Amino acid sequence: MEGASETDADILWEDVVATLEDNDLPAATIAMLQSCSATKLEEQTLLVSCSSRFVQRTLGRLATELDEAASAVAFEPMHVEVQVSRAETSERRARERAVPAQPQPVPAPAAEQAQRAAKRNPLLEDITPVDSLLTFDRFVEGPQNKFALDAAKQVANGNRNYNPLFIYGKSGLGKTHLLRAIQNYIAQNDPERTCVYRVATDFIDDYSRAMKNARAGAAEALAENYHSIDVLIVDDVQLMSTAAGTIGFFYDTFNYLVGHGKQIVLAADRTPSELGMGQSRFDERVTSRLDSGMTVSVQVPDYELKLQLIDAFYERMRADAREQHVPGMDAHISEDLRRVMAERAGTNIRVIEGYVQSCLMLAFQREALGSTITEEDIIGVAEQKWPTGQRRVTVEQIQEIVERSYGIDHAGLVGSRRNKELMEPRHVAIWLTRELTDNTLADIGKHFGNRTHATVKHSIHVIEQGMRDDRVLQDRVARIRDSVLE
Secondary structure (H helix, E strand, C coil): CCCCCHHHHHHHHHHHHHHHHCCCCCHHHHHHHHHCEEEEEECCEEEEEECCHHHHHHHHCCHHHHHHHHHHHHCCCCEEEEEECHHHHHHHHHHHHCCCCCCCCCCCCCHHHHHHHHHHCCCCCCCCCCHHHCCCCCCCCCCCCHHHHHHHHHHHCCCCCCCCEEEECCCCCCHHHHHHHHHHHHHHHCCCCCEEEEEHHHHHHHHHHHHHCHHHCHHHHHHHHHHCCCEEEEECHHHHCCCHHHHHHHHHHHHHHHHCCCEEEEEECCCHHHHCCCCCCCCHHHHHHHCCCEEEECCCCCHHHHHHHHHHHHHHHHHHHHHHCCCCCCCCCCHHHHHHHHHHCCCCHHHHHHHHHHHHHHHHHHHHCCCCCCHHHHHHHHHHHCCCCCCCCCHHHHHHHHHHHHCCCHHHHHCCCCCHHHHHHHHHHHHHHHHHCCCCHHHHHHHCCCCCHHHHHHHHHHHHHHHHHCHHHHHHHHHHHHHHHC
C-alpha cells in the first residue's frame, strides 16, 4: 500500500464503516463511526480522525472489529488508529468557553491514566452509547427545571457547596438525564475523578452479593470500592425504601464520602422527608442527611416548555436522520402544527419525545404520497399517546393513590385520628376530590368518614392556602394529581 493517496484512505474508511453497519452495532455507535474521517493511509495503518476523546475511547473498544473489517476490505492485514483532531478539539473548547452558563472543562489526563483509574474500581462501568447522548447540551431548559440544571452543572464542574445534591420529581421529567449529564461531563473533561452512576436497585444488588460472601471479605471490599469514589450518583433512591440493610450501608457510605469531601448526587420521585413516610425503612436520621445539602425539584412542563421540547426534539431528530442516513425522519412539520402538538401533549418528557418521533414518521409518509401532515393527523397521534377519553376519576381512585403516595392505609385516611401524619394526606385527598370529580361537598364528606360540609371546606382551604405558601406541598399535590390523571 505504499504511496497510497489520501483518497484511498477515504475509500477504505467508507468501506470499513459500511462493513460494520452490517454487524448489528447500536445506532449511536454507527453514528460515531460515520462522524469520523480518514486522514492518512500509510503501509498497513489507516489513521482516522474523530471529534472528541469520548468517541476515541468508545471506538477503542471496537479495535478488533475495526482491524478485522479493514483487513477484510483491503485483503491484507490492516490496523485502524483513531485519533482526536486537535483542530476540532480546540474549536469545541472555544465554544464551551464562549458560553458562561456551561461548566468549564477541566484538562483531561492521558487516556492510559483514565484506564488505570477504571481498573482500580470495579464499580466503574462503561457509558453506553445511548446514555452518552444525555448531556447538558441536549437538555432543554425551562423555568420548571432551571434550578436543577444549574445545580447539576455546578456539581459537574466540581463545586462542593451542593453536597449532597438531591433532585426530585415525578417520572419522565428529566432527572436521569441530569444525572447522566453530570457523569458524561466528568468522564469527558475530568476522568481522574472517579464518577459512579448506580440505580438504587444496583446498590441493593451490590450489598446483597457482598453479604452472601461476607466471609470472603466481599463486604469490606465493597465498602472500600465505594469509599474510593469521588462522585457517587444514585438514581431512584425511593427503591431502597424496604431494604433496611442496604439503607444502613448506604447511610455509612454517605457519611464517609461527605466526610472526606466527596460529592453525592441523588434523585427520587419524592422529597427526602417523603421517603420516610408509611412503611419505609428510611428513618429521620437518614432522611435528614439526604436533605442536608441542596434539594431541588423538576416540575411538570407548562405549554411554553413543552413547545421548546417539541422544537428541540424535532430539529435534533431531523439532523440525526440526515447525519446517520436514517430514512423516514427528515420530514417537515410547520411551526403552527408544532404549537398544536404542544397544546395536545402530556407532561411526561419521554412520551413527548416519542410523540415527536411518531409525528415525524407520519409527516414523512404523507410527503411520500405527495401531501402534508395536517392538524387532524397531529391530534390523532396525540390521542394515541394521551387518550382524550380518559377514565372517569372516582373518589376511590383518588384515595388509593393518596394512600400509596403517603404510605398510609385507608382506615387512617378516612378515620377520625388527627395526628399530623394523617391530616395532610386527608386534606389533599379531599381537595383532589373536589377538583377532579363532580361530587358535592356533602358527598365528599360521606366518602371521608361522614365528615361535615364545614370540615370538607376547611380541608380545601388548608390545601389552597398551603400551596400558596409552601412550594414543597405544591409540588407534592401536583405530582399526586398527575398520577390520578395518568
